[in-house]
Amino acid sequence: MIGKCALCYRERELQLSHIIPKFVIRYLKKTSVGNIRRTDNPNKVVQDGEKYYLLCKDCEERFNSAETLFANKVFYPYLIDNKEEFKYDEWLYYFITSVSWRNLYLDITNFVKVGDIQIDDLHVLIDSEKIMRDYLMKKRNDMGNIKNHIFFFGDIREAYKEFKQQNPHVAFSRSEGGHTFYNSKRKTYMSISNLMGIILITIYKMHSEEYWENTEIYNCRGIIRAKNQYIKSVVGQEFFEWMKEINESQLKLNSHQKEKIVKNIIENKEEFINSKIFEQMMKDRKS
Template identity: 30%
Template structure:
């Protein structure tokens, strides 16, 4: 769908803009195809069932096409194989292009709302965005010195008695999408995107942090599971994102509609990824109650 003529955020030319997906379209399609109802519900608008994930007038058609190749490769070589149980993924330059294309979109669409971030950190964000824009356009091979990490998630089945987890972490980790420009308001800034089962973090300032192992994405290589994320403070950040997702509730009317949809196709429910995550969360709750 074309939304009107304006300046494209990537090429800066005045052209008809398309309604661009911020999180790539294939993610929404997979969530819908593997859901219990066949519909999507975004966290911040839980009362509205949808056929697609958020789109905004961002890119012209030519720039949309620049992103499409790496999105297709990521979907076919990493995202879908991972969802089917694969644990090793070979890649080359297309993966860093995909990661940067997603993180650039997050910066472009969320920077104006990041009011708690001090100006000196925002200046680093502007620098990263400018470098990445030139790379995405094919004008430069420079991606900057920023470290990008991809961390694959698994079902949480147990938890130690010294670790606190919010309710229903598996629904967030395995069945939701999320993104933000994250900062401690002092000396740390990174871009965070969570796809179903996959976390992508791009460090802006500092340009990397200790605690990642077997997660770093470079211009070519292999990424495989198991991995380690022991970055100081990241667990608390993740808990906060899970808690934030719980703040958006569904009305009784919409719950009734969901139940009606489920009853129409109980086979779909039993074979859905949604029910797997729901069962995992219920089993985790019972485990925590026994501690």
Template identity: 30%
Template sequence: MPTGSCKLCCVEGELQLSHFIPKFVGKWIKDTSATGFIRLNQSVNKRAQDTAKDYWLCRGCEQLFSGWEREFAKKIFYPVVNEGKSEAIYGDWLAKFCASLSWRTLTYIRNVSPDGHKGCEGVDEALDQAESALADYLLGRSNNLGKYEQHFYPLEAFSKTNVRNLPANINRYILRNMHMDILYGEKGVMVYTKLPYFIVLGLTGHSESTRMRSSRVALGGGKVSPREYWWPTGFAEYMFRKAREISGSYKSINPKQRKVIDSALKTNPERAANSKTIEAFNHDHKIFGDRAFFE
């Protein structure tokens, strides 16, 4: 194991190989895929066994994150993705889990794209403050998040096309995709973490936060259930754009990799037919017909 400074607590020591998107999420996507592999959005011409990871945390901080992940996986993630449940009771662990996702996304994106927001006045300072506040909360140095509240959105398949400009792969994006990003604009900065069936938005003092009360994670606990959610201005269009970008990247898969995919599907057609990949595609095909094949 390499040694260095833990990105969270800043203590020098042995570093653990940490996943930015929790490991169990990547494993579920792979296990329920049509081929038994995953392809990451940034490298679709290569089969992957795992999601992005790096030597990021010390053992103590890694164990902190793992405990919150176990609670989320057991009480929300698997009941939703495997059993179709739509309600769950949560404790203070959900705010911790969401804050840990936002912190991981924030530090990962800033590390791989340090110049991604250059020219946007005040963004660096806002992100520095958000990173520090999230770390204090995760380490127990603060018992609240203040303006850095976490918002949690359960997602379900679209079943009709009354939404304008809906991309024909929207259900595959919602139900199967992972994504990390930092969004910034006039109304504030948001940290975006996309899991299958769920979105976590970490705010940094967004001007629409009061309208987003229905999605805000209560620090002490609460209930996840179907309800009306408020999307920040422009956020739906952002998701649709990302879905289209992913569609475009998959169209660019080279002939060799297309043969690899075809071979995997032919080798185990029963697995493919019963996979969550095909289930998500069928949701899109039901709405868009043959257009779903081309997006």
């Protein structure tokens, strides 16, 4: 498939680009007892994450080194070794930007297609996409007021009761995906991606009452810790909707699929008890 690359704008052969990097779905599959399912159609088994003809080969490679560093220095140490402290450098800022940019690029197209977005909201998103694209292409070194954050959805200690009732540990740690959202009234705009409980957030613009503590990633050397993080933000509502969608998709499973899942668990009981999902289920029960 030949087309214009979304990042460098050259006419090139386009690759099927993953929106959430492919090591995430690979690890999700590897640590699952049964199959991976989509929330919009849970009866269908998923082989791979969401992907589109988006980038040329050069641009895919442009993202590679930051992706590998993130996988090896944050993703696996957090999920496998329960590490809580991560040293980073510019690569982390670049990585978050690259994931959010992919979401933003596709979502702008969707918002325009649906047609209900206000023009000034659209402007914020389009301007941000341009700044991020230039930064990713190394045409600029900073992104102005655009901020990157990471929130680790490890062990939630404090949250609303309704929030906890949605099984947040299982919902976030056993899924992946991302999208852009905005709140016109509060003039807050961001892209969020869930990488099995590690949430990447790029904030394009936010209300003065938004509060983010111990979550920001700077474009330089630093340390981020998966503890004592605190958010007071409209993003909470997005998290809530996300969990609801995941939980409701369970209800959409037909009886044949349900039987298959139960049978699989019974046949692989040992494996299930030692699995990541079982560990997260226990956390939801405790909280």
